[in-house]
Amino acid sequence: MRIGIIEDHQLVRDSFKKLLELQQEWQVIIETCTVSEAKLAVEIEQPDIFIVDISMHEGETGLAFLSYLNSYYPEIKTIVASMYDYEPYVSNALSLGAQGYVSKRSASEALIDAVNSVIKGGRYISEDVKFNYKDPSNKLALLTPREKEALPLFAKGLNAKQVAQQLDMMPKTAHVHKANIYQKLKVSNSFDLLKIAIDNGLIALDELA
Structure with a gap:
């Protein structure tokens, strides 16, 4: 499985990559720290799934990137990994096409489960996010x-x-x-x-x- 990561903190990005590539046949093929970089990268090579942070120090937010992928590359599945694990961020991300949402506080435990669930067509919301999330189906x-x-x-x-x-x-x-x-x-x-x-x-x- 080919994975992309957009995350503006180098240590977090490296940690996610190491965690994901411990899984057999999982490879991180895109690592970027801005939305503009991610857009350029995905035009060249499309991963199966993208791990997206919301807050960026420079340029557009991760929500803008979710909207971009949803419009131009809807086949790429997306999971948000963010410190913003409360409303309205969660509902906004899901409405823009994200199939998963995990808090960075629990990402080391939840990220692998999230990827496995989403890649099979499911939706994954980590337990700590569920506590703050109001299901838009309500x-x-x-x-x-x-x-x-x-x-x-x-x-x-x-x-x-x-x-x-x-x-x-x-x-x-x-x-x-x-x-x-x-x-x-x-x-x-x-x-x-x-x-x-x-x-x-x-x-x-x-x-x-």
């Missing part, structure tokens, strides 16, 4: 904090004026929040909204008594 992750506050109120049947009073906002703003909630959650009535609120623990059944 549509509630699409809501803003203010929309999440308004959701249970609308789910209980309150109108926009009543929600506005409770949340100290203009009725017009409450109307906008309601429209956004319905659109993002793909619901058309308060009954469906109530079900989502209950299923996600935003409303307890005894509140409805």
